[in-house]
Amino acid sequence: MIKIEKLKFGYSKDRLLFDNLDLSLSGGCIYGLLGRNGTGKTSLLKVIMGMCFPKSGVCKVFGLPSEKRLPSMLCEMMFVPEEIFTPSLRIAEYESSYAGFYPRFDHKLFKTLLKEFELNEADKLKSLSLGERKKALLAFAMAANTKILIMDEPTNGLDIPSKSQFRQMIASLAMENRCIIVSTHQAQDIEKLIDSVIILDNGDILIQSDMEQIVRKLAFQISPEKPSGALYSEEKMGGVYSVSKNDDEGACGEFHLDLLFNATMANKTAMKELFNHKKS
Amino acid sequence: MNDVFSFKRFALSVKAYWIENKKRIILKFILIPIILMFLFLILNSWKPIKSYQYDFHDEFIFITFCGAFLCGNAIRFFNNYSTKREMTMFSLSIPTAPLERLLIAFCYVMIFIPLILISFFFIIDFIAIGIFNNLHQSDQIMFKLSDIPASDYIGFATIASVILFGSLFFKKYGGFISIILIIIFLLLQISITSLFLPREAVNLIEFGSFEIIERGTGNRISINGFMQYFNYLLLPLCWILSYMKLREKEA
Structure with a gap:
C-alpha cells in the first residue's frame, strides 16, 4: 500500500532528515510509529500524504508517487x-462540506462516533475545546472509511475516557485492506492496539517489526533484581522491568511498548541487528 | 476516476466553499450597496458638482472602492495556503485536483464577485443619478452603462491574478507582498517612460496605460501600446503559474 525507497528528505539542503530510508507498509495492519521529538515522525507522515516532496527516492502510495x-x-x-x-463550521456543516469527497463515507458511523465522544452535530467546531475538536475530526476520519488512515499524536489533548474510547474505535476499524498508522510518543496509549512497531531515530528506522516477531525475539520480564545479560532495565513499582534477548524464541513475558522503546534507544545497534534491518 | 478534472468534485468544492463562506458572502452583499451609496452621496454632496464631474466621481468610486474590494477578495482566497501550516495541510489533504481549486478561484474572484460588484455599482449609480438630477434641475445627467471602461476591469483582473499567484508563491503575507510588488512595478514603468520621453508630466490612466503631457505644446498623448499589452499578458501567465504552484505546494 505504501512503499518508500531510498528516500532522501530534509527541510534544508545541508541537513537531511531521512537519508536513504526504506519502508514498506501493507494493509490489514495498525502501525505504531514511535520516536523521540524531532526524529521526523511528522515529516514522514507528510511525505506519505504528499504534503512534502522527497529530495530523491520515491514514496509510492497505491503504486503512485505520493507528491x-x-x-x-x-x-x-x-x-x-x-x-x-x-x-468555522458546525460539525454537521463540516460533514456536509467534506464527506462527499470520500466515496465510502459512513454517515451513520459518524453519528455513532460523535455520540460516543459526547459531541453534538450542532456544535460549532471553533467553540469546542482542542480535545473536543480533535475528537470530532477523529470521528470524521474514522467514518471516511479510507484505505489509509494516518494519525499524528491522536491522543494528545484527549482526556482519559476519550483515550480509551479512541483505542476501542481504532481496534474496531482494523480491516484487512486498511492501513492505519498511529504516530505517538505516548507508547502506553497504543500499546494494546498496534500490530506492528516502527521506531525512528535520527531519520533512520531502528525497528520495523510485527508484535509476534518482537515477543519472539525479546523477553520482557519483571523480576526482583536486574537479570544478567538484560539489554535494558528500569526500576519501577513492583520490581525491575527488563528487556533481554529471547534465546529460546518462544513468547516470553508481557509486552511493554515503552520498555521496548527505551531499550531500543539505549541499544540502537544491537536492536537493529536483532531485527535484521538492512540499513546501517 | 479523472484526476485532472471532475464535475462532481468541482461541484463538491463549490458546495464546501459556499458552506464555509456563506456568512461572509451574504455580509458582502449587504455591505457593498451600503458603502457604495454612502460613497456616492458623500462625493456628490462634498461640493456642488457639474455633470462632467459626476463622471469623474463615478470612475473614482469604481477604481478605489471596487478595485480595493476585488483585490481584497483575491488576497483572502488562497489565504489557507500561506498563513498557517495546519491550514495548508488541511487544504492539501482535500481530494481535489489543482485545476478544480483554480477554477473555483477564477469563478469566484474573476466572475462572481466582479459581477455582483458591477451590478450593485450600476444600480447604486442609477439611484445616485436620480438623486443628483433632483437636486440639480439645471444640470441633468444621463445614466450610462458604459461609463466604466472594460479595461478598468481587465486591469483589476490582472492585479487580482498577480495577487492570487503571490498568495501561493510566497510563504507568508503573499497577497500583501504582491500588492507592494505591483506598485513598485508600475512606478518603475512610469519612471522608465519618464526617462525616455520629452514631457512635463506622466500620468497613469489605466493599468499600464500612460498619458504624457508634451513639453512646450502641453498636448496630452496617451501611450497604451506595449506596456499595456505586456501588463495584460500577466493575467494568463499568472493563472498558468498558479496552477503549477498549486501542484507543487508543500506544507
Whole structure:
C-alpha cells in the first residue's frame, strides 16, 4: 500500500532528515510509529500524504508517487495531524462540506462516533475545546472509511475516557485492506492496539517489526533484581522491568511498548541487528 | 476516476466553499450597496458638482472602492495556503485536483464577485443619478452603462491574478507582498517612460496605460501600446503559474 525507497528528505539542503530510508507498509495492519521529538515522525507522515516532496527516492502510495496528490489517491487517505485546523463550521456543516469527497463515507458511523465522544452535530467546531475538536475530526476520519488512515499524536489533548474510547474505535476499524498508522510518543496509549512497531531515530528506522516477531525475539520480564545479560532495565513499582534477548524464541513475558522503546534507544545497534534491518 | 478534472468534485468544492463562506458572502452583499451609496452621496454632496464631474466621481468610486474590494477578495482566497501550516495541510489533504481549486478561484474572484460588484455599482449609480438630477434641475445627467471602461476591469483582473499567484508563491503575507510588488512595478514603468520621453508630466490612466503631457505644446498623448499589452499578458501567465504552484505546494 505504501512503499518508500531510498528516500532522501530534509527541510534544508545541508541537513537531511531521512537519508536513504526504506519502508514498506501493507494493509490489514495498525502501525505504531514511535520516536523521540524531532526524529521526523511528522515529516514522514507528510511525505506519505504528499504534503512534502522527497529530495530523491520515491514514496509510492497505491503504486503512485505520493507528491502527485491525485484526487483518486487522496480520497483513500485520511490524515489527522497533531495541530489541527477546523473551519468555522458546525460539525454537521463540516460533514456536509467534506464527506462527499470520500466515496465510502459512513454517515451513520459518524453519528455513532460523535455520540460516543459526547459531541453534538450542532456544535460549532471553533467553540469546542482542542480535545473536543480533535475528537470530532477523529470521528470524521474514522467514518471516511479510507484505505489509509494516518494519525499524528491522536491522543494528545484527549482526556482519559476519550483515550480509551479512541483505542476501542481504532481496534474496531482494523480491516484487512486498511492501513492505519498511529504516530505517538505516548507508547502506553497504543500499546494494546498496534500490530506492528516502527521506531525512528535520527531519520533512520531502528525497528520495523510485527508484535509476534518482537515477543519472539525479546523477553520482557519483571523480576526482583536486574537479570544478567538484560539489554535494558528500569526500576519501577513492583520490581525491575527488563528487556533481554529471547534465546529460546518462544513468547516470553508481557509486552511493554515503552520498555521496548527505551531499550531500543539505549541499544540502537544491537536492536537493529536483532531485527535484521538492512540499513546501517 | 479523472484526476485532472471532475464535475462532481468541482461541484463538491463549490458546495464546501459556499458552506464555509456563506456568512461572509451574504455580509458582502449587504455591505457593498451600503458603502457604495454612502460613497456616492458623500462625493456628490462634498461640493456642488457639474455633470462632467459626476463622471469623474463615478470612475473614482469604481477604481478605489471596487478595485480595493476585488483585490481584497483575491488576497483572502488562497489565504489557507500561506498563513498557517495546519491550514495548508488541511487544504492539501482535500481530494481535489489543482485545476478544480483554480477554477473555483477564477469563478469566484474573476466572475462572481466582479459581477455582483458591477451590478450593485450600476444600480447604486442609477439611484445616485436620480438623486443628483433632483437636486440639480439645471444640470441633468444621463445614466450610462458604459461609463466604466472594460479595461478598468481587465486591469483589476490582472492585479487580482498577480495577487492570487503571490498568495501561493510566497510563504507568508503573499497577497500583501504582491500588492507592494505591483506598485513598485508600475512606478518603475512610469519612471522608465519618464526617462525616455520629452514631457512635463506622466500620468497613469489605466493599468499600464500612460498619458504624457508634451513639453512646450502641453498636448496630452496617451501611450497604451506595449506596456499595456505586456501588463495584460500577466493575467494568463499568472493563472498558468498558479496552477503549477498549486501542484507543487508543500506544507
